[in-house]
Amino acid sequence: MTAHYKSDRIGPVNSDLFLSYHGSPNLPMRIFRVTSALLLIMSYILSGCEPTSSISDVPTQAHLHHIHFVDQNNGWVGGSGGTLFQTTNGGQSWLPLTNNDDSTNLPEKINSFFFTSREHGWLVSLRGEIYYTNNGGRVWRQQAGGLANGLTDIFLTKESLGWAVGGGGLILHTRNGGSSWEKQGTPDTHHLWATHFVNRQKGWVVGEKGTIWMTKNGGQKWQSQKSGVDLPLLDVSFSDEKNGWVAGVDGTVLRTTDGGQFWRLQNTPEQRTWRSVVAVSKSEVWIAGEDGMLLQSSQAGDNWQVKKEPKSANHLMNLCIQKRWIWACGANGTIHRLPR
Known part of the structure; x- marks a missing residue:
């Protein structure tokens, strides 16, 4: 899969635009249980050995857009073709939650998801x-729909406050766990690709044309921040209110140490389209x-380690x-x- 980017692409988020960053839809999916490399987790625990990296090329051709764990045992991974899998044992096995069963009610094209607990x-x-x-994830019920611009990312706090972003500068907000969603907005209509909040008040969204918006009041008002670039920004992550990172196309990596008042372009050893970033701490x-x-840095980007596995050439989409x-x-x- 080759990533393509059209700088003049403005309008509703559709499959062509989304998949230029996230892969082709509707590829075949087969029910599977992962019992190979990930079984090593338990052997490391029992033997006391240091953990090592592993890759599991699971028997499915679905492109997996998102992965999320709420604790060391419970996680989900999903993506194209309505693909969604769950693990309850730390990845030793993955059980399918498919849209072939009408009671599951999964959409065909899952972009992102967020769990606040195992349920x-x-x-x-x-x-x-x-x-x-x-x-x-055994049964899903629709809370909102018919949004022509499409939705690309979602984030919730433990207090059931949530935000979802998408095409045309769309920002949706819920105060009640999704029983109702209301539109928030920014003055422009650039596509928004990702959002991250550090608490119920402070959060950021990023998108096309180097777009970064920040809120200090839960999204009632959004302030523009200067990224210094004019390229699509695909993900954002903060470890606290001050220290954050943004990743995007053409090797774009931005860092802030002051909550986004100033964003600085970082030098990295590889120039790729970066789809996902996780700020673990101020330095990691x-x-x-x-x-x-x-790529991994334990020195706030001053030095980088390349972690590419020689057996994996598949594009990575989420961390x-x-x-x-x-x-x-x-x-x-x-x-x-x-x-880590």
Whole structure:
């Protein structure tokens, strides 16, 4: 899969634009249980060995857009073709939650999801839908739909406050766990690709044309921040109110130490389209992108380690952290686990 970018692409988020960064839709999916490389987790625990990285090319051709863990055992991964899998044992096995069963009610094109516990989760789709589950993903119920611009990312706090972003500068907000969603907005109509909040008041969204918006009051008002670039920004992550990172196309990596008043372009050893970034702490950051490439810095970007696995050329699309592990997912059913 090759990433393509058209700088003049403005309008509703559709499959062509979204998949230029996230892969092709509707590829075949087969029910699977991962019992190979990820079984090593338990052997490391029992033997006392140091954890090592592993790649699981699971038997599915679905492109996995998002991965999320709420604790060391419970996680989900999903993406194209309505693909969604759940693990309850730290990735030793993954069980399918498919849209072949009418009772599941999964949309075909899952872009992102967020769980606040083992039971409660929300997901957004390319078709502008928001779904909610209260039983770990076995059944999903639609909370919002018919949003022509499409939705690309969602984030919730433990207080059931949430934000979803999408095409045309769309920002949706809920105060009640999604029982109702209201539109917030920014003065422009650039597509928004990602959002991150550090608490119920302070958050950021990023998108096309170097767009960065920040709120100090839960989204009632959004302030523009200067990124210094004119390229699509695909992900944002903050470790606290001051220290944050943004990743985007053409090797774009930005860092702030003052909450976004100033963003500085970072030098990295690889120039890729970076699709996901996780700010673990003030000094530790992970970035994932094309060709199975992972970057890690424990010195706030002063030095970088390239973590690419030689057996993986699949594009990586999303990262999450769970204690001592970094999880990544990507094209062609790739699930990648690395020690911190």
